[in-house]
Each structure stands twice: as C-alpha cells, then as structure tokens.
Amino acid sequence: MVRRVAVIGAGVGGLASVKCCLDEGLEPTCFERSEDIGGLWRYTDSRDGGRVSVYRSVITNTSKEMSCFSDFPCPEDFPSFLPHGLLLEYFRMYARHFDLLRHIRFKTTALSVRKRPDFPTSGQWEVVTETDGVQELHVFDAVMVCTGHYQEPYLPLASFPGIDTRFKGQYLHSREYKDVEAFRGKRVLVVGIGNTGGDLSVELSHVAAKVFLSARSSTWVFSRVSDHGFPFDMVSTTRFNHFLDWLLPSALTRRIRFRKFNSWFNHANYGLASTKSSNFKVIINEELPFCLLSGTIVLKPNVKEFTESSAVFEDGTTEENIDVVLFATGYIFSFPFLEESVRSLFDDNRSLYKRIFPPQLEKPTLAIIGLVQLTGSVMVGTEMQARWVTGIFAGWNKLPPTSRMVADVLKKKPPVKRSPSERENLKMSFISYTDEIASCAGVKPNVLRLLLTDPRLAVAVFFGPCTPYQYRLVGRGKWSGARDAILTQWQRTLKPLRTRVVDDSSGSSSSWCWMCLLALPVAITAGFLLSKYPQPGWTLRTGPQL
Numbered sequence: 001m002v003r004r005v006a007v008i009g010a011g012v013g014g015l016a017s018v019k020c021c022l023d024e025g026l027e028p029t030c031f032e033r034s035e036d037i038g039g040l041w042r043y044t045d046s047r048d049g050g051r052v053s054v055y056r057s058v059i060t061n062t063s064k065e066m067s068c069f070s071d072f073p074c075p076e077d078f079p080s081f082l083p084h085g086l087l088l089e090y091f092r093m094y095a096r097h098f099d100l101l102r103h104i105r106f107k108t109t110a111l112s113v114r115k116r117p118d119f120p121t122s123g124q125w126e127v128v129t130e131t132d133g134v135q136e137l138h139v140f141d142a143v144m145v146c147t148g149h150y151q152e153p154y155l156p157l158a159s160f161p162g163i164d165t166r167f168k169g170q171y172l173h174s175r176e177y178k179d180v181e182a183f184r185g186k187r188v189l190v191v192g193i194g195n196t197g198g199d200l201s202v203e204l205s206h207v208a209a210k211v212f213l214s215a216r217s218s219t220w221v222f223s224r225v226s227d228h229g230f231p232f233d234m235v236s237t238t239r240f241n242h243f244l245d246w247l248l249p250s251a252l253t254r255r256i257r258f259r260k261f262n263s264w265f266n267h268a269n270y271g272l273a274s275t276k277s278s279n280f281k282v283i284i285n286e287e288l289p290f291c292l293l294s295g296t297i298v299l300k301p302n303v304k305e306f307t308e309s310s311a312v313f314e315d316g317t318t319e320e321n322i323d324v325v326l327f328a329t330g331y332i333f334s335f336p337f338l339e340e341s342v343r344s345l346f347d348d349n350r351s352l353y354k355r356i357f358p359p360q361l362e363k364p365t366l367a368i369i370g371l372v373q374l375t376g377s378v379m380v381g382t383e384m385q386a387r388w389v390t391g392i393f394a395g396w397n398k399l400p401p402t403s404r405m406v407a408d409v410l411k412k413k414p415p416v417k418r419s420p421s422e423r424e425n426l427k428m429s430f431i432s433y434t435d436e437i438a439s440c441a442g443v444k445p446n447v448l449r450l451l452l453t454d455p456r457l458a459v460a461v462f463f464g465p466c467t468p469y470q471y472r473l474v475g476r477g478k479w480s481g482a483r484d485a486i487l488t489q490w491q492r493t494l495k496p497l498r499t500r501v502v503d504d505s506s507g508s509s510s511s512w513c514w515m516c517l518l519a520l521p522v523a524i525t526a527g528f529l530l531s532k533y534p535q536p537g538w539t540l541r542t543g544p545q546l
Contacts, residue, residue, distance in 0.1 A: 002365060002393040003027055006127050006140040008110045008337070011039020013146035013370035015091060016069065016383040017390070018100045021144075023477055024394035029138070030100075031129055033109040037095055038088045040150050045178060052150045052331070054084045056179045057203055061195060061224065061284045063231035065489045067377040069094055070384075070468035071479040076492040080231045081224055107131060113143055113366075114339045123363030142365040142393050144386070149333040149349070149371050156329060160191070162306035163325065169309065171325040174200060180207045186323035188212070189311055191303060193219050197328030198285040204326075205296035212311070212319055216302040218277035220261045223286045231493065232284075234465035237376050239447065242431045242466070265289050271299045333371060342366065350413045354437060355428075356385055359405035364392060376430025380468045384434050387477060388441040396476060397441060431466050443475035460486050 003026060007017045010032035021028035034051060036042055044053050060067060060082045064074040072094050078086055095101050108131045116124045116139065127138045153173040157164050163171055174196050184207045190197050193215040201213045226232040245253050258275045261282075267273040270292050273280055291297040300319070304312045310320045335343055345351070345358040349371040353359045356367050367389040370382040391397040399405065438444035450458035450473075461470055469486050472479035 002141040004140045006143045009146035010037045010104050012379050013382045017144045017386040018103050019098050020386040020390040024390045028103050030104040031108045031110045032106050035106050038091050041084050041087050043084050055177050058084050062233050062377040065467050066233045067379050070472045073485050076495040079496045110337045113337050120362040123365040144367045144369050146369045150331045152332045152334050154330045154332045167306040169323050174328040183208050185209050188324045189322050190326045192328035195283045198283050198288050201297050202287045205291050211297045212300050213297050214300045214303050218273035218280035220273050220282045221285050237466050239462045353405040364399050373427045374430045375427050384437045388437050438471050443471050445470050445473045
C-alpha cells in the first residue's frame with residue numbers, strides 16, 4: 001500500500017502532484033532545489049546554477065481558461081494571456097488555497113533515486129537529498145518526477161560546421177537569453193523557428209541592427225487572437241471540432257487547416273510554408289508576419305556552415321558580419337538522479353506507458369509527470385496525469401499487465417527518433433490525450449448523458465472550449481463548482497476587457513444556443529451511425545467516445 005510519496009520539483013507538475021496526493025489521502029514530500037515554487041515560470045536574471053527559466057518578456061501561448069487547474073479558475077480580472085509574473089502569482093494563490101507549501105522542502109536537491117533491495121515486493125525507493133551541504137536518506141513508497149522536459153539545452157554544434165572552430169562571433173543557446181540589451185545594434189542570426197525562435201526574433205528586431213531567422217522546416221504561423229477577438233484556443237479546442245477531425249478524412253481536415261492559416265496571410269509568399277509540405281510545424285506569433293513584411297527580420301533556410309564572420313546557407317546565399325548566433329533549438333530531458341537501471345527503461349517519453357509509467361518496472365511506483373507535448377496546455381495534461389497516478393497509488397485505479405503496457409507503447413511509438421527541434425511535429429492532440437487519461441481515471445464527461453440530464457451544460461461542453469473544468473464534473477475529485485465554472489468561462493474571459501463599455505446589445509447568443517442544442521443530437525447520432533456502418537471507401541480513425 002502506497003502511503004509516503006516523494007515529489008521531485010515544485011513547478012506546475014509538482015504543485016499538482018502534491019495537491020492530488022493530499023486529495024487521495026497520501027503523504028507527499030516535495031523536494032525543490034531552488035528557494036521558491038514555479039519552476040520554469042519563475043523568472044530570474046541569474047544565468048547561473050543550471051536552472052532554466054523564462055525570459056523577461058514571455059507571455060503564455062494558451063489562455064487562462066484553457067490552462068488553469070481544473071478546480072481553481074484564474075481570477076476573472078486576470079487577462080486571458082498571462083505574463084510570467086501573473087502566472088507565478090496564480091501558482092502562489094493555488095498553493096496557498098490548498099495549503100501545499102508546508103509539504104515542500106525548498107533548497108533541497110534530489111541527488112539519487114534508487115530501488116530498494118526488496119523493490120520487487122515492496123516497490124519502495126531510497127531517495128538521497130542534500131540541503132545546505134547535508135545529505136539525508138529517505139524511504140518512500142512511490143516517486144513522482146516532476147522536472148519536466150525543459151532541462152538540458154540541445155545545442156547541435158556538430159550540425160553547423162565552423163561554429164565552434166572558425167566563427168569569431170558569439171554563440172549561445174536561448175536558455176541564456178534574458179532580455180534584448182546585450183544585442184542592441186548587432187547583427188543577429190537566430191537558428192530555429194519554434195515558438196521561442198519566433199518570439200526572440202521579433203523582440204530582437206526592435207533593437208538589433210538586423211535579425212536573420214534560419215528555418216529548416218515549413219512553419220505555419222497563427223495568432224493568439226482568433227476571429228471576433230476571442231482567444232484562439234478557446235475557439236478552436238472544442239469537442240465539436242475534435243469530432244469533425246475524427247469524422248472527416250485526414251486529407252480534407254489538413255486542407256481546411258492550411259486554408260485557415262492562409263486566410264491570415266499567404267505563407268508561401270513569406271517563404272514560411274507550402275500547402276504541399278509534409279513536414280511542418282505550427283507556432284504562435286502575432287508580430288512575425290509584420291516584421292518579415294517590414295524587413296526587420298529576414299527569413300533564411302538552414303545554415304550550411306559558418307566562416308569567421310558569416311553564415312553560409314543551404315541555398316548558397318551568405319550573410320556577412322554576423323555578431324551573434326542564438327540557437328533556439330530546444331531542450332533534452334535527463335534524470336541524472338535516477339539509477340541507470342531505471343533510466344535505461346525509457347530512452348524518451350514514448351517508451352513510457354501513457355507517457356508516464358516505465359512499463360517494465362516490477363511495481364508501478366515511479367511516475368514521470370509532465371514529460372508530454374500537447375497541442376494545448378501542458379499544465380492541464382500534467383494535472384490529469386497526477387490525478388490518475390495518485391489514484392493508482394491509492395488503489396482506486398489499476399494498470400494493465402506488463403505485456404499489455406509494452407504492447408501499447410510499441411504500437412504508439414513512432415518508427416523514427418526525432419531530434420528535440422523536430423518534436424513539434426509529434427505533439428499529441430490535447431483533447432485526445434487528456435480524454436484518454438481521464439477515461440483511465442474515470443473522470444471523463446459523458447456528453448450524451450449530459451444531453452439527457454443537463455442540456456445547457458451539454459451544449460457548453462460539446463460546442464464550447466474544452467476547459468479543464470469538464471474533468472471535474474464526474475468521478476473521483478468531482479468539484480461542485482465545475483458546472484458554474486463552465487457556464488461562466490466566457491464572462492471571465494471578457495471581464496478584463498470591460499474597462500470601457502460600449503453598447504452593442506444583440507440577441508444572437510440565445511439563438512446560437514438553440515442551434516447548438518439542436519445540432520448536438522444530430523452530431524452524436526451521425527458519429528454513432530458512421531462508427532457502426534462506415535461508408536465504402538472511408539477509413540474511420542479511432543475517435544472520441546461521446
């Protein structure tokens with residue numbers, strides 16, 4: 001019987017894990033090597049100590065309603081997209097509300113996590129920690145590793161001949177970037193066009209003499225602000241859209257998605273992406289198109305090599321007098337505190353059952369939390385992982401036999417290993433993954449049952465944004481405030497904008513609600529019939545169970 005649980009890291013995953021342990025009657029002890037909570041999201045000017053933190057100007061890419069903890073909505077006066085300072089304040093509010101801080105030991109580093117000699121029968125772990133130079137040995141029934149995947153910078157210098165031998169300028173990884181001052185008046189080359197590479201290029205373009213952005217793959221760019229000014233993720237991440245993605249042929253959904261991206265601006269004209277691209281990524285950036293249009297950023301292909309002061313690109317062009325090369329090439333994860341026999345069980349997160357459990361362990365008492373990349377908020381997925389895992393530790397949920405877990409891992413593992421800079425292509429569907437873990441935990445909402453018992457809520461759940469409150473409607477951890485949180489989510493989104501009110505009354509909202517209510521049973525019936533009687537020539541993918 002699991003009772004004492006070690007939680008390593010007090011970032012988003014660590015806070016959620018401590019809270020979920022308490023919900024299940026377990027006894028968590030969280031070890032955090034720094035002096036505060038927040039993990040990656042706690043900004044610091046310091047570049048020492050190997051700690052990764054966000055840069056000064058960062059703002060969340062997912063909105064507050066889509067990213068919050070499932071039983072603790074963000075304050076209604078918080079903006080939809082949060083600067084790192086406000087997000088950290090939200091974490092502090094969460095920790096205070098659920099009295100989590102007393103379970104966290106700050107300035108304490110986990111040096112080693114090893115199986116006890118009787119692990120095959122006990123499932124227990126020996127954890128060695130260090131505080132102020134003093135080491136201490138603990139025994140725990142289970143361990144939750146919550147250090148995330150932003151741990152070690154991925155700096156592929158071997159892929160860029162000359163960068164560390166001939167190039168006389170400065171080069172650094174984006175982890176070392178804090179603000180623009182060190183780059184003022186310089187010619188900067190940013191390598192990598194993920195979200196970080198796009199953000200830093202735009203920011204640097206305001207002070208640098210010139211910014212060049214090197215992209216290896218096709219990249220689609222979209223804005224946090226969708227049609228009619230609503231947060232993009234609240235409009236696009238719905239169960240209805242997820243249902244359509246499952247229902248329609250993949251080639252058609254891909255075409256629709258590309259058409260939507262190009263409705264903002266033609267990506268091919270900007271050299272960013274083509275509708276014929278098979279290998280592509282999607283990033284969020286409102287300013288990048290204008291910077292390209294105004295020439296403050298120049299898009300370039302992949303770098304072939306570096307000379308003393310220039311970069312030579314694969315298309316044969318050369319940019320001279322490069323002062324700084326900034327690598328936005330991602331991160332690799334590592335767990336140096338885990339004993340080698342355990343680390344060898346998973347070479348990446350795709351070797352883990354449901355991206356959480358090493359399936360070959362004799363006892364399922366080690367869980368890797370937050371090592372997942374989703375098309376939506378990782379915070380929500382991380383909390384769902386913690387809820388399921390603590391339910392397993394407490395004996396409410398069960399894992400299948402080892403053979404079935406290994407088979408599931410092999411079935412879902414891609415045949416080609418990708419570099420960290422290419423992992424964007426392998427993001428999992430937010431709704432698919434969260435629903436999958438929620439089903440395992442017994443907390444996934446049943447839309448058809450809601451339609452019969454609470455039609456208004458059913459419409460909001462199916463057609464509205466798939467906010468985390470949906471996973472508090474049923475099952476263990478059910479929250480009495482979940483229904484109201486769902487029905488008032490749009491009010492909380494618009495509240496911080498009501499600083500100057502104009503009269504624009506409209507009666508369309510009620511008619512739209514009735515249209516959705518009428519369409520819901522049709523959509524459910526269509527999905528049921530097509531799954532039972534597929535049309536000739538159609539291939540139905542595994543999709544949402546309504």
